[in-house]
Each structure stands twice: as C-alpha cells, then as structure tokens.
Amino acid sequence: MRSLNVSNSSNMELPSVGAHCCQENCNALDFLPYVCTCCKTFCLEHFTAHSVDCQIGDNVVSELKKIENFLTCSEEGCHERSIIPLVCQNCSKHFCVKHRHIGECVKKTEDEYKAAREILAIPTNQFNAAKANSDREINKKIENAMKNDNKRKLALKVQLMRLKSKAVGLQSIPPTERVYFNILLPSKSEKAVYVSNVWTIGRTIDYIAEICHLKNNNNKSGELKLRLFKTDKNILSHVMSDSIKNLIDSQVILDGESIIIEYVSDNCVVLN
Template sequence: MEFPTAGKHCAHSTCNRLDFLPLQCKCGRVFCSDHFRSHCEQCEQSKYLKEDELKTIDNVLVCSHPGCKERSIVPLICERCKRHYCIKHRHLSECQAKDAETIRQEKEKYAAPVRVFNEAKAAVDLQVETTLNEAKKKSKTREMANKVQLMKIKSKATGSKAIPTADRLYFNVTYADRTAPVFVSSHWSLGRAIDAISQEMKLQNNNHKANEKKLKLFKKGDERCVVSDNFSINLKQLLEERVIIDGDCLIIDYVEN
C-alpha cells in the first residue's frame, strides 16, 4: 500500500530523497537529515538559530571564551589559535599567550602612577616636616606647629587600644632611618613607655637584662639629649616639667649600660 502524500522530498540538488521525517529550514525549504546541516551553514536565514533549535542539531559550535555559552553552527575560527569564538568574543589580539616582556610592560603601566604618587607624597611630607621643624624654632609659631604635628601623628599612630583616648600621649619616634607615630599612656613610667614603643617598632628590648645595651628616648634636635635616665619617672611629671610635649618628635636608640 502506497502513501503518495506522506513525507517530503529533500531539496538538495543531488538527493531528492523522500523523507518521512524531513527538516525544514527557516527559508522554507525541506531537507533530509543528511543534507540539512550543510544547507544551514550556507543559508543566510539559518545562520542564527534559537537556543532550542540549536540543541536539536549535532556538533553545534560553542564559543571558546571562558564563561561564554554562545552556540552557532557557523564556524568562526581564529587563525592564530584555531578555536571557534562567537562574534562578540572574536578578538584575535587576545588569543595569544603573553610573553614575559608584555606582562612586565603591563605591570609597569599600572605601577608607574602609584610610584609617582608615592614619590610626590614623600616630597610633600618632607616639606611639611621641614616647615614644622623651622616653625618650632620660633617662639611665636612653636605652639601652632606642635598642634599641627600632633594632628598628623594622631591620624596614623599605633598603640594599645586599651589606653583610654583621654590618657594617650602621642610621639613621632625615630630609630635609624625608620619613623613611627605611636601613642602611650600618660600614667605610665618612662620605662614602660619605652617597652611599648620598642614593641610597636619591633625592636629588640634588653632593658630588663644585665650587661646589655639599653634602649633610651632622646629629644630630637640639633643636639641629641636624653629624655631621662630615670626609667621609673612618670610621663605626667615629664609633661609638667616641659621635658616632653604631646606630639613630640623623639629618638629611640641603644646605649651602653
């Protein structure tokens, strides 16, 4: 028994096979399963198919860009890496691995502005420090210079957070070529303050050991002058006697026992 109206003939020029489950292209032409894919690769109306349509076709090309799931039956092969990319991610300049020199140049591109900023900031900080030091030498501007310096130190100082804010004394302490803003308690003895400062600056402290070099605090100036040789003296007393002031610049260093 024949079914003359069942199925359709493949539209391919060399086929014309009667197919009972034909596949119809968006252009309206019908093909057997053997010739449908080859036709779609050439047909302008079938280059961009919907997701559901693509899933019904074998060997669909997926974009090689990380995270991209764009599908296509039309190959867009990169001449350099020989991989398929969708139109959005087909940037030939990005498929090659970067050599060491290219990576170095890219790092320098981003590092240069940071370096310039840090150099400019260091120059400004040095100028401010010089201006403050000059101002301190003049009686009319000394008090204002100390206030400005104290505000600078407070914004960066480190110390024990257990110290109440009202009891904190701030110092800009220098050791060798390092300077660190720190705070201690006004109720502490000089010895305890030196212990805390050495801990903040990560200095070896042998003040409690016999026959070892001791850490002492010095006033920063034209002539280095020790704050006090009496480690048990209270910082409040040193403040009242104007030996030190809140926001002072001090030097910490080792001396022979």
Template sequence: MAEFPDLGKHCSLQSCKQLDFLPYDCDGCGKTFCGDHKFPDNHKCDQVNKHTASGDYSGDKSYSCTFEGCQGRELMKVTCMECEKNFCLSHRHQSDHNCEKLEIKEDKTKTAEHVRQIIASKPNKDSGMRSKGGKSSKTAAKVALMKLKMHAVGDKGIPQDSRVFFLVHLPKDTKPKSKAMFFSKTWTIGRVIDSVADFNKIVNSNNTGSEKKLRLFLHDCGVLLDTTASLELCLQKETLYNGSSVILESVHSDCSQIHNFKDYKS
C-alpha cells in the first residue's frame, strides 16, 4: 500500500474513512464515498434531503406551471402540443390542465358530445378510444400493477408495504428489452437507476467523468425524471404511479427528454 500513496480516496463519512480504490462521487453533495456508502441514503446526504423534502426547484433554470393555483416547477419545459402552454409533470396531459383546445374539440358538435357520452357509459368496451389524460394513465398503471407483481424482481430486503413496481424499459442495446422490477418508495430516482443497472449488469458511469449518464424517463412522454427526487414524492405529486412504465437510457448530461419514447416496447 505504501508504494501507491495516491491511489484511491478515503470515504468522506466520518465514521468510515475507508480507503477505496474505486470511490464514488455523490451527485447531491459532491463528496466522495466508498462502495458501502455510495447511495445518498447510506451517507445521509444533506443535499438530497433538501431536494426531496420540498417539491420545488429553486435553481436558475426552472419552468413554472401555468395551471391556475399550481406552484410546481420543472427543470425542463413540458409544453402542451395543443395550447402550447408550459405545465408541470402533474398537469402535462390535456385533461389535467383543462386544455382550452380540448374543450373546443369536444364542444364542436352535438355528435361529438353524444359519442363521448356513449364511450363513458361503456368503460369496458372500445378501451382504445379512451382519453389519454392523467386519469386513464392512473387506471392503466393499476391494471399493469397486478401483472407486474406476479413476476417483478428486486431487492428482497425491501418490506412489502414499501415496494413500488415499475415496468422498466432497458437501453436499446440491452436484452431483454424490458423487465418488471420493484424498489423502495424511500429511494431517490438516482438510487433506482443504480439498482436497475446493478441487477441487469448494465455499465453505470454516473459516478465518473463520462460524457453519457444513465437517466430515467417517463415512458408516456419521454420527460426526464430528477435523480434527486424521492419515489415517495413522485407518487404524491402523481408524476409516477405504482405500476408505471419508465425508460432507462444512457444519454448526454444535457438531455432533458427522449423524443423517440414510443420506440421503447416490451
């Protein structure tokens, strides 16, 4: 060991200080930790706790939601393709922000209203014609959840009442293409990424100087999920549901959205 005094770094955790030859840099506080304390939860990261305690983002680059009464902000623009206004992830769908364009389309003729009433009265038929708003996304997640629980994999040490299930679409060059997995609701999105990578033996360069990083995106719109946000907060804000589909992909650090999200299939 004396022949290589500069090799590796000591863990920043005061109670550890272990010399690690493959140290990890925390995305939250920026400090260096050993393999046992690389996750924010393991070294009680104060910066991550600040992010997860409040749903608001106070940085220089953030975009406020234009929905009346909503104080939500996002790291990237989430623009409605119809009314061209900006919203938070919770109000991104037309039905969630009462899109003025949606109202115009629905009220155009009495025939359109009549068709809408027929569809609403027969929820078990012609399901492909249902609205793609937040309510249908939540319903779809509930249906998917029952299937996911049958064959999902994950850390068996997570208590049953703390498990959150997702269908994870893996990077395009990975086989299989997707996998049902469960995670702890106390974890951050960053830890979810690390868990998926470890379990599926995917190269994870998030704690290195690599140009590309593994990031998690919403499958229904391709929008980036904040790595410092906790799953519990995402569930409360209904950014994600228990049973949602997400995409794991290696992208450049400035990527805020995957535009070919429809190409990711099971």
C-alpha cells in the first residue's frame, strides 16, 4: 500500500525518506514520489495536474510513437524488424543487419550463376592441381627411397606422418592399435587408411573394400577374390586368419607402408 504524504510539520521526523513535491506552495514529503519525464518530482495530486501540461513529456510520447514504425527486411523469408533503415544503393530496399551485405539484389540466371562459380573455382582448381603435382613428386621420392636400404627407414617415417594427416578409419579403434597403410586400389588411385593391429587379414580386406567402395566377393565361390599384396607384388598373406600385428612383428609389413589390394584367383600368390 502506498505511503501517505506527510505535512511540513512532520518533515523533521523522517528527513531522509521520500522526496518533496516541487509544486510551489506544496513541498509535501512523499514516501513514494512521482517523477515526471522532465525529471521533476511531485506528490500524487500535483503530478496528475502537471503531466497534462508537461511539454517534455509530450515530446517523449511523440518519439515513442515514431519508434513503432518498424522497417521489415526485404530478404525473402526474413522477418527481422528495425527502426534504423539500411537501404541498398542498387534497389533502394531496406535489409536487416544480417542481410545487408548480400552480394546481389537482382536474381541471376542459372548460366550467370554457373559462370560466377567457375570464376570463383579457378584459384581452388589451381591450388589442387599444384598440390597433386607436388604429392606425385613426393610419392616418387619416397618410393625411390624405399628401394634404398639406407634411406628406407627415414622414407617410411615421412610417409607415416603424411598418412596420419589424411587417413580414414573407424574412430572406435584406439590410437595405440592403429596401423596406417597407403592402399593402392585396382583403379590405380590411392587412399590412406588406418586399421586395427588386432584385425585379421580377412577383416582388414573387408574393411578396405567397404571404405573404398570395392565389390567384395570373398565369401562367394567361383568369383575373383580381393587380396593384399606388397609393392613387390608378393601376397601379404594367403592365410586370412593372420593378424596385422603378427605380420608387423615379423616385419612382413611395416606401419606406414603402401600395400596393393587387387582382384585375383584363389591360388594367386604373386601379382602379374
């Protein structure tokens, strides 16, 4: 409940509570005074009379009415509103902050979009071509170094670092179990893959076929089978239950090496 005004005779009893009405000849102390938009303080009685004639208050109300005239963004599907106009110099339409930097206000034809995409793609294509050429040169140097017993260990480390940066595999394989291979595919392309060292040769072939989208008929009789070969074209193992770890421990294959996956007959142990 609102506190009552007190007379001047009571002012000395509560000198620091409330505020005095600034109306001439009033000066009543009000515990919950009314403050006008012109920053003057009144009691209830004189505030009501003052608010009718206050010019500053009228101006504030007028400004509030102007703010109600919101501008809606012209971007299709956007309902953002603003009191500040952001007008495009080309089409003279208002856009919100999010869409004020749209590249165009006039729709292009599909051919114009295609031409624009081709222009934007030029730097990317040039970079990809240069990178592919650089990768081929590095691959040649690594391949030649692999043939040199003195350089083989260092070349293998370099290839392993490159494979780790781009290899794909199951995230569920613990990092301590991951073994990285550069897979040479039947299409003559390459793919960096990591597998688990506890997997068997059969499981590894199935996974490489899956992730590289190779047709796998290893469980069908009378069909060509997928097998893994070393780069010297000798089969990695013709025993499908051999584990990757056993082959690495016996140095048949090393972490980071390139291996070939190819379709062959059941009894093939060396690629042509």
